[in-house]
Amino acid sequence: MTDKIILAGMEFFGFHGVFEEERRLGQKFQVDLVLYLDLAPAGxxxxIEQSVSYAEVFELVKGVMTGKSLNLLEALAEEISKVVLASLPLVEGLKVVVKKPGAPIPGNFEYMAVEINRKRI
Incomplete structure (x- = not known):
């Protein structure tokens, strides 16, 4: 059995997107993150030294989402996974979902998103 820490619905304003206007004006993004690690020692x-601080994870994700502009949601998700795995040695793997509620697509939708799963090598 794998234990999880879940951070859902984190919201950030960032300057990411394929189109120049997205990168200039910015928009809201949402991130869901599931961290897989053994929580028995902390339990x-x-x-807290035997677990992961939610506040620290939030700041790591915030750094990516409000940092350097990237074109693709896929690149944002990869960068989040790299930063989290490099910074938090107790995390064995993670699932990252990056959502773009205001994607510049005509039509009615809640959001467009990518989801990736990565594990420590």
Whole structure:
């Protein structure tokens, strides 16, 4: 069984997109993140040193989402996965979902998104 820490519905304003206007004006993005790690040691000890700080994870994701402009949601998701795995050694794997509610596509929709799953090598 794999334990999880879930951060859902994180919202950020960023300057990402294929179109120049998206990169100039910016828009809202949402990120869901599932971290896979063994939570038994933290559950038994009640010690944050044996788990992952939600606040730290949020700041890592925020750094990517509000940082360097990227064209694709796929690139944002990859960068989030790389930063989280490099910064948090207890995380064995993760699922990243990056949502773009205001994608410049004519039509009615809640959001467009990509989802990736990565694990520590």
């Amino acid at each position: 038994c000890s009640d010690n």
